[in-house]
Amino acid sequence: MLDERQLRGWLRQVRTGRRSIASVVRALHTPSASLGFARLDLHRRLRRGLPEVVFCEGKTPEQIIQIAKRLVAHREVVLLTRLSDAAAGQVVSAIPSLRYEPVARMAYWHPGRRISRRGLVLVTSAGTADLPVAEEAVLTLELFGSRAQRLYDVGVAGLHRILGEMPLLQRARAIVVVAGMEGALASVVAGLVRCPVVAVPTSVGYGANFAGIGPLLTMLNACAPGVGVVNIDNGFGAGYLAHVINLGGRS
Amino acid sequence: MLDERQLRGWLRQVRTGRRSIASVVRALHTPSASLGFARLDLHRRLRRGLPEVVFCEGKTPEQIIQIAKRLVAHREVVLLTRLSDAAAGQVVSAIPSLRYEPVARMAYWHPGRRISRRGLVLVTSAGTADLPVAEEAVLTLELFGSRAQRLYDVGVAGLHRILGEMPLLQRARAIVVVAGMEGALASVVAGLVRCPVVAVPTSVGYGANFAGIGPLLTMLNACAPGVGVVNIDNGFGAGYLAHVINLGGRS
Amino acid sequence: MLDERQLRGWLRQVRTGRRSIASVVRALHTPSASLGFARLDLHRRLRRGLPEVVFCEGKTPEQIIQIAKRLVAHREVVLLTRLSDAAAGQVVSAIPSLRYEPVARMAYWHPGRRISRRGLVLVTSAGTADLPVAEEAVLTLELFGSRAQRLYDVGVAGLHRILGEMPLLQRARAIVVVAGMEGALASVVAGLVRCPVVAVPTSVGYGANFAGIGPLLTMLNACAPGVGVVNIDNGFGAGYLAHVINLGGRS
Amino acid sequence: MLDERQLRGWLRQVRTGRRSIASVVRALHTPSASLGFARLDLHRRLRRGLPEVVFCEGKTPEQIIQIAKRLVAHREVVLLTRLSDAAAGQVVSAIPSLRYEPVARMAYWHPGRRISRRGLVLVTSAGTADLPVAEEAVLTLELFGSRAQRLYDVGVAGLHRILGEMPLLQRARAIVVVAGMEGALASVVAGLVRCPVVAVPTSVGYGANFAGIGPLLTMLNACAPGVGVVNIDNGFGAGYLAHVINLGGRS
Amino acid sequence: MLDERQLRGWLRQVRTGRRSIASVVRALHTPSASLGFARLDLHRRLRRGLPEVVFCEGKTPEQIIQIAKRLVAHREVVLLTRLSDAAAGQVVSAIPSLRYEPVARMAYWHPGRRISRRGLVLVTSAGTADLPVAEEAVLTLELFGSRAQRLYDVGVAGLHRILGEMPLLQRARAIVVVAGMEGALASVVAGLVRCPVVAVPTSVGYGANFAGIGPLLTMLNACAPGVGVVNIDNGFGAGYLAHVINLGGRS
Amino acid sequence: MLDERQLRGWLRQVRTGRRSIASVVRALHTPSASLGFARLDLHRRLRRGLPEVVFCEGKTPEQIIQIAKRLVAHREVVLLTRLSDAAAGQVVSAIPSLRYEPVARMAYWHPGRRISRRGLVLVTSAGTADLPVAEEAVLTLELFGSRAQRLYDVGVAGLHRILGEMPLLQRARAIVVVAGMEGALASVVAGLVRCPVVAVPTSVGYGANFAGIGPLLTMLNACAPGVGVVNIDNGFGAGYLAHVINLGGRS
Amino acid sequence: MLDERQLRGWLRQVRTGRRSIASVVRALHTPSASLGFARLDLHRRLRRGLPEVVFCEGKTPEQIIQIAKRLVAHREVVLLTRLSDAAAGQVVSAIPSLRYEPVARMAYWHPGRRISRRGLVLVTSAGTADLPVAEEAVLTLELFGSRAQRLYDVGVAGLHRILGEMPLLQRARAIVVVAGMEGALASVVAGLVRCPVVAVPTSVGYGANFAGIGPLLTMLNACAPGVGVVNIDNGFGAGYLAHVINLGGRS
């Protein structure tokens, strides 16, 4: 958590008397003292290789705008998730450089001219109703620099739809499987490929889906190994995990 | 619940004075008055086409023996389910004509010389550990008069194992799918066939199987229609349901 | 999954040189390549004997309209389930040949002049509030070609209502039992008949109904065997299963 | 909680100077000061009309013996519930006047010569495996002074067994229904009678019984009103409640 | 289920030839054939001593009006529960003799001039927010002919509020305890009285109330015996059960 | 529960004949008889050191206004929790001296000129979306007389944010940790300090938060001891508990 | 996490050249490098004021012995929780200075001659079966230096038992309430006192106790504020929390 180079510099200054002992003690005790508003974790990129992302549920549009403006000012990637249409209207008029994607309920801004995209992550979904979650994963992947390819509506009720895409499945370096109903697609895909599978249960389905618990349990119990599960409806989390698998943390 | 022919007979006897009004009133009020010990539902075969079956958990060996002896005395099929090895020892020495199957934990006796078996029910299981439940279904089917065929260890982690049996799947009049872990096999099979699928979740698997809740939810949420679910580990119930589907209630 | 006759034809053409090896390899790899928009499973009728059905929750009216139009163009049965009144308005004005049933929340279209209905499936419900689910089952049965008969409001709080219909119960080839509250009707009916019972728990009732979990558990635990359970409020699934039981997959 | 007559006496003594103010203050603060060992609630009979009962799970045989001896010394009814065979051996050899019933797992002693039994409570059970809980209810009723009649093995899979006992059902002043599996018997009985029904779910059954949650929900959701539910496997609680209903608290 | 006197009459007519055998056979097969619209259980009063009650959730105003009109025509008590304000408006303008109580969400009509009220049932509630459920119980009791007395806002956070009412508690023949939050009031009341306690958990409280599961479990686990639990928020069910306890089924 | 000094005074008056025995008997039986409307627990401050607080969910604005007016009339602190914006409008126009805080959804009034604040309680939150619950705790603390300091947005995804505040954490006499998502902040904080930690799970997060069950379990399972958990989203309860820890019940 | 005094010393040595910059960098990076075997958190007393405690479930006797020996060697308090009788035999023969308490399933050793005990914590339990958990709390309190007083078997089924101890309840600085069954004792106690209440649900009771979930929910929902809940059966955690409340972290 300490930037070693900076610490060595400070200590050299202590030795030469150009820096007081008190200032070092203070700095070591409060590594985030200078972060300012809302304790934005601007060091996260240094530590994790990817910037902090803003989960918008439960935040007011004003709070979102202030956080996003600060990120833009630092020329840091802005990624706002779970942003409702209503809030998006206010946020985007305040910060017109943001782009809003209503299906994925995300808004984003990237400081670079264009994002180079590398590797290959496949994002598959079992049904049309899983699209919002799948799109959240796709946008996350693309914004962070992974190449993403969509493969939608390939549920196990019609197996040939997924079996017909074997060559594509075999090329991917990670596969995101988004599925509601019973979530069996994750097991089936994992049984066919060698790369890691990131499974996202969704809250789509009849009664005993129980807001996603049904497919969540299916995916945790997947008889084919190689599956890592993220939270219900958490397309962003799936995209993030698939991205670090795809690029090994090199963003 | 009234045998119409008998009732008409009684009423004719009332009209001719050969039967008292009181005896008819009494008979109509207590249709099971003559059942005797333990209220054995000996009329069940008349009503449902199949005999009563004895669920042995929570019963003492002595109780089981008395019930079974009474059934044998009526020359009715005996089917004892969930019979532990220990209890089976006592029961079979008391009634040597019973045959005990330790894997299925069942003992049975059939009054007929040989049982003719008709139709075709396929019993599939996802893994070797699901065998006791699958065998319970197979024995139930065979004892009641359905032809049963086993297709074991065809879980979705290796799809070609089940896809390679398509001709067999297409011939069955009902398919029992026994699966623990995540239970995805039921969805996959239902997506491939036209006959009804009877799904049995089992309590086999890692932690989040939750004693069968995991595959139970998977099967209830199956995205392919045509699946009827029975209770966790209830191989007998699956065999019974598949039998009445197979033979249309004609045993 | 392979249409054997077609495959033999291709292989004969390979032998005679009229078909290239490459084209066969490509076709075998991608059996669904030519399906076009949204991976509609148009082969489902070939495989399962019944067409694909469109579950409308989570889909936009535009998506529903496009799928339905494509089905009509193939002269395939259209069955839209869980279609809200609002969405139905848009969909039916776009495709006026569709007929909408608001109680069952379904819209449908059949390419044939009239549907011949065979066999007999009884659809029973415990209370008036279970009607939407029961009607969903009835419409599904009738559209696929089963004869369906309604027997509503026969809950176990007044047993004579169901006991008075014994002759009807005995004639059915399958019985759908729709029940909320405690769901005891499924056990009671199954104890009276020889045909298979398809049980549908509904989310109707006081607090401890828990959105259908109460009757779901009742039905899974039914002490009378011969009951197959489908998902909570899933009238379509019940109708589908009862139909394939009734007609043995011959639609 | 204050015995009014005694309080008035004390105040009169205060007025006449025969009692100090301090003693009244102390007595009002500690109404249970004289209870002695283990805070046995010997006043419970005064307050509730029935004595305290000893729940033995989690108590050592020594603790049980000491409590029971103290009750005998006060010539109070002794009722030990959930007493295992092993513990019963020790307890009964220490207090030979206790009588142990192994099926109900209870031991008891009554100070009176014989207990007069009044009213009528019917104790019904769905299956043979529910017997231990049903017997716990019967013994509780009889020890407290209610007349109890057994009606066992009348589950709803064979309705005529319970319908055949209508005259008996109509005579009871309270009915205890003990049922595992799906617990539908409570609804059916409540729909047939005018007296209150006390329902006891049991943990007997296949997987989705979930240690009694299945029948518990069934009974709470019973569509026929007039049912009060007690805890899973709590035969004693059912007997107690049925007793106070039967005799209106007059033991 | 058979009215014995009527049956004897029929049989006498058969003997004398004034009644055909066929008509008796038909009547015995269909005891409810003549019930007409919606299978109203008009025989319920004969069997259970109280009329059928209409649970309005999930029914349309039109359905409710038709049922209520039919009951009024038979001069039977009308009791409509869970009737929303909106539906009540329509129903009451169609049947002006109905009286609507918005707090209890009930409407009712009684054919008699005035209802004599007997016995005494106490209805206690832990907090002001439990009022709608408590009032549902009070109205049910009064309409059926029990004398009901309210004792509200006596939660255990201020024990003296309930302890100060001991004389009243001791006089009641049944006590209804309505409580949300943690539901401890049922245990405390049951520990103080000799009459049966009917406990109703409510869905009022902070997060871990879990829509009433918290107080439901508390009440089922009550360490003081003599408590019968009804469904969450089911004030009607509590009133019904307390009424039959109070008057022993004599309405 | 008895104010000893007053009791001694009454008894002295009995002795001197200035007070009747009857009046003492009545007073001892009904310590809350004179409370009037809604059984307001005005004695709570005597017993618990803090006044009763009004939980507004499920109460009408009229009920809230009457209760608050009565408290103001007694010059008692008024604290209204879970007060919606809509209800607050009505309540505050009826009682203009009340101050409403929309983020915390609380209104309050204090009879004193200014509240002296003592000790130190830290209120930390994991994310911005947990603010309403955290503010509810802060206001409760300040109104009752504890000094509260906010430390927001210090979730464990960026550990340095909390580690940088060690000196502050070490000074507090109690720490409230408000956290949704996975709730890990409570464990981390408890591992760093010696004072008690009050943990509040919130219902903020993706699907498997399950309305707060996720962080609730995390906090109950905290591997660092010294953590007491309150109900989901219960900021008031956390503030109250932290206050009595901070000041040892001396308000 | 940094001992500030030591850091200042190091920095002074850096200034004077007596300590190398590299050694400071290394020490700051690895504050626990010298901890040795099993990463015993020997600094915990410095940070939290209390030593690390050893939870023995899932550890072999050999592992426990090695950890305990190391703690004794550092003259640190040893506290082993959840130590089975079997393991205790081995552990105590290896380290005879340990004292084992079988009811509480704990073994301990204290380096001091005698422990001075301050403050007052009351440990109350609802029933005799809750004793093991209550004793775990008492021993923890006493070993850490709090004065503890037992008040057992005061469940709410006999309220006078707890009301009779009001003076004692009012003197405590913290009260631990241990309760299984429905756990209502926590609410009742909290309603009577001004000090904080630490509630421990136990897994003692009939079926719907659900291994402690019943009383856990009761305690979380307690309508009287001032209650902090710890994990099911976690007597140690309750004792620890009550201790830091009692002594404000000054051990």
Added chain:
Amino acid sequence: MLDERQLRGWLRQVRTGRRSIASVVRALHTPSASLGFARLDLHRRLRRGLPEVVFCEGKTPEQIIQIAKRLVAHREVVLLTRLSDAAAGQVVSAIPSLRYEPVARMAYWHPGRRISRRGLVLVTSAGTADLPVAEEAVLTLELFGSRAQRLYDVGVAGLHRILGEMPLLQRARAIVVVAGMEGALASVVAGLVRCPVVAVPTSVGYGANFAGIGPLLTMLNACAPGVGVVNIDNGFGAGYLAHVINLGGRS
């Protein structure tokens, strides 16, 4: 699923007449026809890059021995998981080349002389009791060819233990976090690193761990992204997933 090269060969033989059309049709229909005993998925290595693993719970020692012998005969890696000590004794005496690790409950055999290990996966555990699961992950990683390093007993109750290992954490290509209790370690680690984190909840802890549900929810809700969760206690699944992340499926 088709080996393209082989298919092209067959088609060329068809063209040249050296292969019959029938044999191609048959082969395409039954790709697994030649698998023999127990449908061992020997093609899994071709498809997934790793061999099939044998989950031993619910299998008899005889079944395990037969499967393992067949794998050895194919010179395929053998990995037996969840193998009890008792079963291991029988299995290892039948196949002495197997090596059994009792802590991890695994037995294995590798056909190669030595396994080259590449990359770096860190396996961290929160407490000593989590060791069996952690060791299962380590052995899986090493057998498949990943380099694994242990970092045990670094729970969040003593944060410096994990913070002191930052350089090691930063070097790993994947990190497995094994944690029971509350499972907060996964969030903390994920907040510190850039590589993917594989989280395994364990069933170790006090009551509200609920056999692993507690840490499972914590991990699914982790506020730091980059975490993929596997099933409770599933060390093998975690090792498998971490391995394919580490080596990109190149074993």
